[in-house]
Amino acid sequence: MQMSQSDHERMAAKFEGQVMKEKIRARAPLRLGLAGGGTDLSPYCDMYGGATLNVTIDRFAFATILPADRAVIRFVADDMGIVEEFALDAPLGDSKLVLHRGVYERMILEFGGNKRMPLTIATTVDAPAGSGLGSSSALVVAMVEAFRALLGAPLGLYDIARLAFEIERIDLGLAGGRQDQYAAAFGGMNFIEYLADGRVIVNPLRLHTGVRNEIETSLVTCFTGQSRESASIITEQVKGMAGASGKTINALHKLKVDAVDMKAAALAGDIDKMACILSESWLAKRATATAVTNQHIDEMLKFGMSQGALAGKVSGAGGGGFIFFLVHPENRYRLITALTGRGAVAGPVKIIEQGCEVWRI
Numbered sequence: 001m002q003m004s005q006s007d008h009e010r011m012a013a014k015f016e017g018q019v020m021k022e023k024i025r026a027r028a029p030l031r032l033g034l035a036g037g038g039t040d041l042s043p044y045c046d047m048y049g050g051a052t053l054n055v056t057i058d059r060f061a062f063a064t065i066l067p068a069d070r071a072v073i074r075f076v077a078d079d080m081g082i083v084e085e086f087a088l089d090a091p092l093g094d095s096k097l098v099l100h101r102g103v104y105e106r107m108i109l110e111f112g113g114n115k116r117m118p119l120t121i122a123t124t125v126d127a128p129a130g131s132g133l134g135s136s137s138a139l140v141v142a143m144v145e146a147f148r149a150l151l152g153a154p155l156g157l158y159d160i161a162r163l164a165f166e167i168e169r170i171d172l173g174l175a176g177g178r179q180d181q182y183a184a185a186f187g188g189m190n191f192i193e194y195l196a197d198g199r200v201i202v203n204p205l206r207l208h209t210g211v212r213n214e215i216e217t218s219l220v221t222c223f224t225g226q227s228r229e230s231a232s233i234i235t236e237q238v239k240g241m242a243g244a245s246g247k248t249i250n251a252l253h254k255l256k257v258d259a260v261d262m263k264a265a266a267l268a269g270d271i272d273k274m275a276c277i278l279s280e281s282w283l284a285k286r287a288t289a290t291a292v293t294n295q296h297i298d299e300m301l302k303f304g305m306s307q308g309a310l311a312g313k314v315s316g317a318g319g320g321g322f323i324f325f326l327v328h329p330e331n332r333y334r335l336i337t338a339l340t341g342r343g344a345v346a347g348p349v350k351i352i353e354q355g356c357e358v359w360r361i
Contacts (some may be wrong), residue, residue, distance in 0.1 A: 021067060022067070022360045022361060023064060023065070023066050023067070023360065023361040024064065024065045024146050024149050024150050024358065024359075024360055024361075025062065025063070025064045025065075025146065025358065025359055025360075025361065026062070026063050026064075026142045026143070026145040026146035026149070026356060026357065026358040026359075027060040027061065027062045027063070027142055027356070027357060028060065028061050028138040028139070028141040028142040028145065028184040028185070028355065028356040028357075029056035029057065029058070029059065029060055029138065029183075029184060029187055029352045029354070029355065029356075030056065030057060030059040030060065030061065030125075030126065030127055030131070030133035030134055030135055030138050030184070031054045031055060031056045031057065031133060031134045031138075031179075031180065031183040031184065032054060032055050032057055032133070032219070032221070032315050032322075032324050032349070033052065033053075033054050033132075033134075033179065033315050033316060034052075034053045034054055034055060034189075034259075034262055034266070034274075034278070035052065035053045035255065035258045035259040035261075035262035035263075035277060035278070035281050036050065036051050036052035036053055036179075036255050036256055036258065036259030036262075036281075037052055037054075037177075037179065037255065037285070037316065038177070038251075038252055038255055038285065038288055039051055039052060039194065039252050039255055039256045039259070040052055040177035040178040040179040040192070040194050041176075041177045041178075042177075044249070044252050045177075045178070045194035045195075045196070046196050046198075047196065048196075048249075048252075048253070048256075049193065049194060049195055049196055049256075050193070050194035050252075050256060051191065051192065051193050051194070051256050051259040051260060052179045052191075052192050052194075052259055053189070053190070053191050053192075053205075053259045053262045053263050053266065054134075054179055054183045054189070054190060054192070055188070055189040055190075055215075055351055056183055056184070056187045056188060056189075056351070056352045056353075056355070057133075057219075057221075057349040057350065057351060057352060058349060058350040058351075058352055059126035059127050059133060059349075060125075060126050060138070060142075061123070061124075061125045061126070061135055061138035061139035061141070061142045061184070062123060062124050062125070062126075062142060063121065063122070063123045063139065063142040063143040063145070063146045064120075064121070064122045064123070064146070065119055065120070065121055065146045065147070065150055066119065066120040066122060067119065067120075068118035068119050068120060070118065071087070071088045071118045072085050072086060072087060072088060072118055073085070073086045073087075073088060073090075073092070073104065073116065073117075073118060073119065073120075074086075074119070074120040074121070074122075075095060075097040075100040075101065075104075075120075075121055076120060076121065076122040076123070077097055077100070077122075077123050077124070078122065078123075078124050079123075079124045079125055080097075080129070082096055082097055084096065084097060084100075088116050088118055089116070092104070092105065098172055098174075099136060099139055099140055099143070099167075099168070099172070100121050100123070100143065102140070102167045102168070102171050102172045103121075103140060103143040103144055103147065103167055104121060104147075105171075106163070106166075106167050106171055107144065107147040107148075107151065107153070110153075110163075111147070111148075111151040111152075111153040112151055121143060121146075123139055123142070123143065125138070125139055127322070128223075130320060130321055131223075131315075131316070131321045131322055132314060132315040132316025132320070132321025132322050133315055133316065133321070133322055134179070134180030134183060134184060134316065136168070136174075136176075136180075137164060137165075137168060137176070137180030137181045137183075137184055138180065138183075138184040140164040140167055140168055140181065141160060141161065141164045141181055141184040141185050141356050142184075142356060144160050144163055144164050144167070145160060145356040145357070145358050146358060148160065148358070149358045149360070157185045157186055157202075157355065157356075158185075158200070158202075160185045160356065161181040161182040161184070161185035161186070161200070162181075162200070164181040164184075164185070165178055165181045168181070178192075178194055178200060179192055179194075182200055182202055184355065184356060185355050185356050186202050186204065186355045187352055187353055187354045187355030187356070188204050188205070188351070188352070188353045188354075188355070189204070189205040189207065189215075189266065189351065190202050190203060190204050190205065191203040191205060191259065191260075191263045205263065205266060205267060207266070207267065207269075208269070210269065211266075211267070211268070211269035212351060214269045214271060214329070215266060215269065215271070215274075215351070216348075216349070216350060216351045217329040217332065217348070218271045218274075218326050218327055218328065218329055218332070219324060219325070219326065219348065219349050220304075220309070220324065220325045220327055220332060220335055220336055220339075220346060220347070220348060220349075221315075221322050221323070221324045221325075221346065221347060221348075221349055222300065222304070222322065222323045222324070222325065222339050222344050222345065222346040223321075223322055223323075223344065223345040223346075224296060224297060224300060224314075224320050224321060224322065224323055224344075225296075225343075225344070225345075247287060248287070248288050248289075250287075251284045251285070251287035251288045252284075252288065254280070254281075254284040255281060255284050255285065255288075258277050258280060258281040258284065261273075261277050262274060262277045262278075262281075265277060271310065271326060271328065272310065274311075274326055275310035275311035275326045276311070278310075278311040278312070278313055278326055279311040279313075281313060282301075282311070282312070282313035282314075285313065285314075292314070293314065294320075297314060297320070297323065300323055300339075300344065301313075301323060303338070303339070303342060304323070304325050304335060304339065307334060307335050307338040307339070308327055308328070308331035308334050308335050308338075309325040309326065309327045309331075309335055310325075310326045310327055310328065311325070311326050312324065312325040312326070324349075332348065336348065
């Protein structure tokens with residue numbers, strides 16, 4: 001949402017000289033990409049329009065804004081073991097916590113009258129970096145939501161997601177698509193459309209309780225033990241979109257059709273159909289970049305199938321992170337036990353309907 005100059009001046013006057021006394025906490029859920037991942041990347045979605053189906057789960061990115069005891073800006077990521085401190089007038093460009101820096105600078109510029117505020121931004125995420133669960137984007141959404149509450153910024157869910165996207169992809173120049181920010185902001189199971197003019201439409205799926213329970217009880221996640229850097233995979237996919245062979249484009253067309261079909265199967269609670277689409281999507285996903293899979297991933301997927309899984313794929317860009325399986329609920333325990341016995345970190349998930357949220361202490 002754009003603010004006028006007078007809006008900026010009023011907001012700056014409101015916070016100038018004000019001492020922050022509350023703690024503000026926010027969280028945003030991580031997600032599983034069920035179908036369509038990759039079609040939310042430019043230039044594909046700009047040329048053809050994209051579509052994804054994703055669902056948020058019971059893992060979160062957390063952000064807390066705390067009052068400062070001195071005139072400093074502090075960035076803290078406990079799960080990464082990083083604490084940074086800057087003088088109020090110091091440049092922030094050397095920060096290792098680039099997401100913290102990007103959110104702080106954009107929110108202060110956009111909604112704080114460009115007057116730096118002394119505070120601490122402390123974060124944690126319920127998944128390792130490179131998880132494939134959209135953790136980086138969820139963290140940006142959580143931080144934006146915390147700053148929205150702090151600064152009284154007039155932002156709705158679409159605004160928060162769009163702003164998080166701009167901070168990651170434009171301000172910071174980090175490679176990636178659009179689905180993660182909107183999934184984290186809205187929560188639940190969403191069919192999301194990405195239109196050629198940059199518009200995004202979030203279509204929440206209103207699942208019957210029995211259908212929702214069936215899908216939730218059919219999902220198993222498993223950490224591959226390998227974190228991955230998605231940028232190289234995404235760069236190869238983007239290059240493939242402009243390639244003469246059309247291999248990547250055709251694979252992305254298939255992934256977009258799969259997202260539409262997966263939506264219909266999910267609404268019906270047809271786990272067997274969802275598994276069939278998931279298998280086809282995994283084959284199409286592999287065709288978009290060479291690093292999407294590797295021997296370790298292939299072996300884990302093959303083992304999961306041998307232990308009762310109906311289908312599986314890597315969540316996110318690929319190359320590592322989390323695998324998720326679809327399995328008939330009566331076989332779920334067997335699958336989790338077998339994966340765990342093989343040394344993997346496997347378990348069930350819960351579907352989270354709520355998107356980003358904030359509270360004060």
